[in-house]
Amino acid sequence: MILLELGLFFSLLSLLSVGGMPSVIPEMHRYVVEQKAWISHTDFIEMFALGQAAPGPNVLISSLIGWKIAGVPGAFVTLAAMCGPAAVISYWVAGFWERMKDRPWRAVAQRAMVPMVVGLILSGGFVLATPGGTPDWRLWLIAGLSAAGMVATKLNPLWMLAAGGVLGAVLL
Amino acid sequence: MQVTPPSSLRELFVGFLSIGARSFGGVMPWAHRVLVEERRWISQEDFTAVVGLCQFLPGPNVGNASIVLGRRWFGIKGSIVAFLGFFGLPFVWVLALAALYADFSSDPVVKRVVIGVAAAGAGLFIGTAIKLAKPIARSPAGLAVAAGCFIAVGIGRVSMLIVIPVAALASYLLARNKLI
Numbered sequence: 374m375i376l377l378e379l380g381l382f383f384s385l386l387s388l389l390s391v392g393g394m395p396s397v398i399p400e401m402h403r404y405v406v407e408q409k410a411w412i413s414h415t416d417f418i419e420m421f422a423l424g425q426a427a428p429g430p431n432v433l434i435s436s437l438i439g440w441k442i443a444g445v446p447g448a449f450v451t452l453a454a455m456c457g458p459a460a461v462i463s464y465w466v467a468g469f470w471e472r473m474k475d476r477p478w479r480a481v482a483q484r485a486m487v488p489m490v491v492g493l494i495l496s497g498g499f500v501l502a503t504p505g506g507t508p509d510w511r512l513w514l515i516a517g518l519s520a521a522g523m524v525a526t527k528l529n530p531l532w533m534l535a536a537g538g539v540l541g542a543v544l545l
Numbered sequence: 546m547q548v549t550p551p552s553s554l555r556e557l558f559v560g561f562l563s564i565g566a567r568s569f570g571g572v573m574p575w576a577h578r579v580l581v582e583e584r585r586w587i588s589q590e591d592f593t594a595v596v597g598l599c600q601f602l603p604g605p606n607v608g609n610a611s612i613v614l615g616r617r618w619f620g621i622k623g624s625i626v627a628f629l630g631f632f633g634l635p636f637v638w639v640l641a642l643a644a645l646y647a648d649f650s651s652d653p654v655v656k657r658v659v660i661g662v663a664a665a666g667a668g669l670f671i672g673t674a675i676k677l678a679k680p681i682a683r684s685p686a687g688l689a690v691a692a693g694c695f696i697a698v699g700i701g702r703v704s705m706l707i708v709i710p711v712a713a714l715a716s717y718l719l720a721r722n723k724l725i
Contacts, residue, residue, distance in 0.1 A: 495694075
């Protein structure tokens with residue numbers, strides 16, 4: 374029963390998604406493309422591109438992956454599973470976190486999270502731009518320019534995505 | 546600045562709907578605009594604190610913010626209403642876009658454009674990582690943890706189920722000793 378499997382896996386991702394959805398992209402890819410082979414790498418990055426370009430939170434990429442694997446029910450199941458467990462935690466933790474404001478461990482935990490999130494998001498970028506682990510300079514060039522644009526300017530990220538689309542049509 | 550919380554569930558729903566519906570190219574700037582500037586439901590400081598909490602929690606950041614703020618004003622009903630308002634339109638749009646794309650995806654030019662967009666999206670992740678790395682730029686231990694996570698997850702393709710507990714423990718101990 375693929376919907377059940379999707380639901381369980383994305384619930385687990387939900388709990389692991391410190392720093393938001395980008396952190397779990399590598400794990401999502403590892404499971405649905407490499408381990409289960411439910412969809413191809415190309416399918417995965419196509420859904421990623423659509424999710425990035427559409428308005429709304431980027432967690433919707435997970436519902437596109439679910440849609441590709443199991444149709445509209447898959448889209449509902451993955452989105453609910455991706456948001457549900459995290460939402461329950463948010464609901465209960467909000468008050469507790471406020472009360473812990475002056476405890477030293479809270480600041481330590483916040484600092485400790487930064488390097489992990491950095492490493493995970495970087496992994497996401499690398500996996501998406503390196504199909505099958507084989508470097509393609511054209512994809513790396515587009516990714517590098519877009520990263521530079523984001524770090525050096527205050528442009529809306531949509532401009533970087535649009536430029537990536539144009540470069541893709543020309544180079545690939 | 547005068548801050549007035551939403552007076553009804555309906556107002557809450559419409560407010561979060563207007564965040565989701567307009568958030569082209571990133572949700573956070575629109576969340577700020579709607580919550581702090583347009584509707585003045587919360588103050589700037591409050592917004593920063595809520596965002597800080599939601600970045601720490603697992604899950605989508607603004608999705609979590611809808612849960613936290615909805616709860617503050619209307620309890621569990623508020624959480625559900627704000628969450629549904631926020632996700633409703635983007636969910637429909639993204640599926641409509643995917644269905645539309647399915648009709649054109651066999652066109653080789655369309656395919657190249659989309660793969661280019663994905664590569665640029667990957668670049669946005671890399672840019673985000675670089676920006677987030679500012680607080681650890683001068684900490685060798687912090688950079689080592691980040692590099693270790695990248696090598697294990699990005700290159701080695703080790704499951705996050707293994708990497709996260711190990712990295713979290715190491716990172717917490719280093720941070721407690723002021724090395725991060």
